[in-house]
Amino acid sequence: MMNQNLQIILRIAWRNLWRNRRRTTIMLVAISLGVWAMIFMSAFMRGMVDGMLVDGLNSLPGHIQIHHPNYVDDPNIENSLPEPNEQLRTVLDGEAVTAWSARVRVPAMITSERESRGVMLLGIDPEYEPQLGFGNSVIQRGRFVADPGEQGIVLGAKLLETLETDLGKRVVIMSQDPDNNVADRGFKIVGVFKSSVIADEEMFVFTGKETVQTMLNIPALVSEIAVNGQDARDVETLLQQIRAHDSPLQTTLPWYELNPYLGLMANVMDGFVLVFMIIIFLALSFGLVNTLMMAVFERVREIGLMQALGMKPTTILYQVMCETLILLALGLVIGNLVAVVTILPLMDGIDLSSVAQGLQMAGMSTVLTPSLTTLDFVLASSVVIVLGLLAGFMPAWKASRYRPVEALAKT
């Protein structure tokens, strides 16, 4: 009997929808457009945050960093820490770690024959660093740092332009050693890198770790050890493993504590997308309620007839709800398909370099790549179904409450 009722409910609901083709089509277009907007916008919002995360983490920090306890508050040469000992290296060379690098990182002044600029000097070991800290960059000209004892220096293209110098010319790097004496050294420019984050091109200069250690008189000391795990969003286990080796001279912090803004963005993204979807659908639901109310008012007599013939009020309610559900389901299918079709061609990324400066300020890359996730499809579908059914309940309830004799008397 239940099955028979369902059959008749579905049949009447489906045909009722197409009694007024224009109205149903308009409503379907509105729902599809809403669903498309939800998924399209959330794909870009998520892509933007993912991009910020990737750019942020690939610009040297890694997923986890080990520092001297005072380094975060005062990133000074005095707050250096020893290079990793055997026990720590066991963890760092384990399967949970995809890349790690111990580096010297100090603020410095770079001077060409024409200009001077403040930069971040990185003394690195090229065997470890490229997988970790150079992800957004490519060597444009020359070469990268060859070994820890590298005597040359690698600059960003933008910095090169600012300093009005060129590959093969010499620059002077000046910084401060732990005794507060000026430490300076001349370097030949051996490479020029290009980064998707232009600020990185102006900020970072690379040379050999041992060369910087010698220059600053800090043998076997580094500023930080950056570590990458399997997944930036799931670093807890690795964090605990590394923290087991913390000491009074060494502390370990995850990326989301080192960059709370980035951590917050990643955490609130799901909630933000949900709120965004709800707002879109709330606007849409007024149209939906109006359409369904109209559809119910137009056939009050018919509803009275079905009641007179023995259809229960709850079945009438289900029937109108069923119309809502069919409309929503069709809208979802079309909206999702259109979203996929419009997003897929953009998956290689959209070049936003014309507004690069603004994006740099927000810590974003100049290429925005939308992120199409199953979660967003599920989220959009849930929002549409749940809110749509809530919106459809009022007309359905009204239809089920008619008194048969009054409904039959309607003209």
Added chain:
Amino acid sequence: MSAIECLDLCKYFQQGDSVIKALDHLSVAFEQGAFVCLSGPSGSGKTTLLNAIGGLDELDSGEVRLDGQRIDNLSKSELADIRLHKIGFVFQAYNLIPVLTARENVEFVMQVQGIPAQERHEKANAILQEVGLLGMEHRLPAQLSGGQQQRVAVARAIVSKPKLVLADEPTANLDTRSMEKLMEQFVALNQNHKVTFLIATHDTRVMAYAKRQIKMVDGQIVADETR
């Protein structure tokens, strides 16, 4: 025990300053298998009485019993169940479900009752043949003439052989031949299956088929004749 018992039914409507007495302390009973015509001028309370017996309208006071069961105090859902299984309705205006074909309209009640598809189809075919609409079963109501629509409504009302058929001006839109055909079907059903018929009508040709005629005026029975 009568199949239908109405005890002291009252139903008043306020119209401006005056009160219309649709049912005014009306009591009447009908045996199973009765074939009754209700006549009277417009506003005499014929339709209101049918609606009260069919559980479509609420009474101001009084009791309605079907097969001994009091129905005027039942919930909407319980009343729907009684209408579904015991009562067939034929209304003055054709009252078909416009999105269903003639066959689907005929099968509607049976489908809500949960009768299997095969049995439904067979019964629908038989009744459609009886009312002369076989071959038009796939047409929507809008593609049928007024008389054809009324025959579909009648077929729907009697197809599941209810114990009671309530018909409100069932022949109002039919020509004489269609009217006679319809009434013959009613009579056959009444005689062969003991289905009770209560027919509200102005049509003297219809009244000629009745075993019992009740005349109503101002919500009261003024004449009750059995042949």
